[in-house]
Amino acid sequence: MTESPTPRLVLVAITKHGAAQVATLARALPQADICVSAKFADAMAGLPNTVAAYSGAFKDEIGGLFARHDQIIFFVSLGAVVRLIAPHLKSKDEDPGVVVVDDAGEFVIPVLSGHVGGANACAGQIAAILHATPVLTTASDVGKTIPVDILGRELGWQVEAPKINITRVSAHVVNGEPIAVVQEAGSPDWWTRPTPLPANIHRFDRFDDVDFARFKAVLWITRAEVDEARWQQLQERLVVYRPPVGQGA
Known part of the structure; x- marks a missing residue:
């Protein structure tokens, strides 16, 4: 099986309370980088994580965070995050996954690149660590159906189709229209939800x-x-998926 590389993750805070939450989460995610205001960097003492303490305007950090990381977890208000990231958005194939955690640590919200960027999966992981509730809004997750754009990704499958096909087929899937899934290769274990197909x-x-x-x-x-x-x-x-050689039939 071909495994995806471990995503480059960063935890971000701009307030004292946010920094304390980052420190708590970082203990469970030692591989994650940390970006925090310099005046609250002492809260990261003793952690194995790489810490970047900024002292200028926080908005000037966003471009670097987008360039260096695959997933960004903000302990910052949702509205502020939307305004901060807006100038840096390109496409769902290029943008990192963006997740926001509310100030009380009760809700974890994927904001950007829920599927392709992995924000939905990341939100689930973060919510489990914090004993919080993930707030998913993508139709395939809410409807517990096939995510057309990333089907089989954890199995190493590659999607092959024009973007318009993925968009159109995704709409048919979430609207409950009849869909044929033809499997001639690859692992049969692609349906991983606890609910029936x-x-x-x-x-x-x-x-x-x-x-x-x-x-x-x-x-x-x-x-x-x-x-x-x-x-x-x-x-x-039509959307085609290519399993790696040696997997399944």
Whole structure:
């Protein structure tokens, strides 16, 4: 199985109370970097984490945080975070995952790049450590269905499709429309939620068994070549996943 590299994580605080919460979380995440106001850096004494203590304007730190990290956990108000990160946003394929923890440490909120950037998964991890509640708003997570853009990522699968296909197919999935999942390769253990596979998802072993008139979209897990005629046939209804060689069939 191909494993994703460990994400570069940073914990960020600008207040005394936030710094205390960062110090608590950092003890459980020794691999995480810390970015904190210099006047509260003493709260990090004795931690194994790498600490960057800033003394200028906090807004000047955001560009570097985006460049150096895959996931950023802010102990800063949600509104302030939105305003701070807005000038630095590019796309969901490039932006880091951004998570906000409220001042009381009760709620953990993925703000940016919930799927591709890993913010949703990160929020779940942080919430478990803090005994807090993760607040997920992405439709596939709320609806407990397939996340089209990252299906099989933990198994090393690579998604292959135009962006418009992923957008269109994701909408069909979360709207509960009939979806065919054809698996000809890779591990069968891709459905990891504790709930059953939604009733609108229908599994097949062979692509040729699918009656395309019955389904709004097809998710095809395969190592077979997908020629241009096939893409044209299904237009924006097809997303292909490529498992690593040696995994499954």
